[in-house]
Amino acid sequence: MVSMGSHVIYEWIYVGAVVSLLIWVGAEAWYGEKLLHEVPKDHITIKVTGQQWFWTFEHPDGTREVGTLHLKAGKVYKFEITGKDVIHAFNIPHFAVMIDAVPGRVNTIWVKIPEDAVGEYLIQCREYCGLLHYNMRANLIVEA
Incomplete structure (x- = not known):
C-alpha cells in the first residue's frame, strides 16, 4: 500500500521545475527589454x-x-x-x-x-x- 506522503517528493520536483522555468523566462524577458531600451551610442x-x-x-x-x-x-x-x-x-x-x-x-x-x-x-x-x-x-x- 502506498502512503500519502510518497507523492510529496514529486510535487516538490514539479513546483521546483515550474519556478525555475518562470525565473528563466523572466530573466530572458528582462534582458530583451534592456536591449530594446539601450540605444547604441552612435545613434x-x-x-x-x-x-x-x-x-x-x-x-x-x-x-x-x-x-x-x-x-x-x-x-x-x-x-x-x-x-x-x-x-x-x-x-x-x-x-x-x-x-x-x-x-x-x-x-x-x-x-x-x-x-x-x-x-x-x-x-x-x-x-x-x-x-x-x-x-x-x-x-x-x-x-x-
Whole structure:
C-alpha cells in the first residue's frame, strides 16, 4: 500500500521545475527589454511631431522636414516622438516601428536602417486622430 506522503517528493520536483522555468523566462524577458531600451551610442536623434494631419521631423542640425523624412542606410536612428494636439501613433510598417505620439510626453524608439534598405517607405498614423486621419502619411526616403 502506498502512503500519502510518497507523492510529496514529486510535487516538490514539479513546483521546483515550474519556478525555475518562470525565473528563466523572466530573466530572458528582462534582458530583451534592456536591449530594446539601450540605444547604441552612435545613434542620430530625430524629433518627430504628429499633429492633425501631418508629421514634422527635426534633424540634429535643426533642419526640419514636413511630410518627408530622409535617412541614411546603415545608420541607427532614435526617434523622440510627441503629439501637438491629440494622440497619434507613429508607424513605419516596413521597419516594425510603432509608438504613440502623445501631447505633453516624449516617447522614444530606435531602429537601425539596414544597408540594403535604400528606397522609399510609408510613414503613417495608426491611431484614429480625426476627420483626415486616413491622409496622415509621410514618405521615408532611405539613401545610400
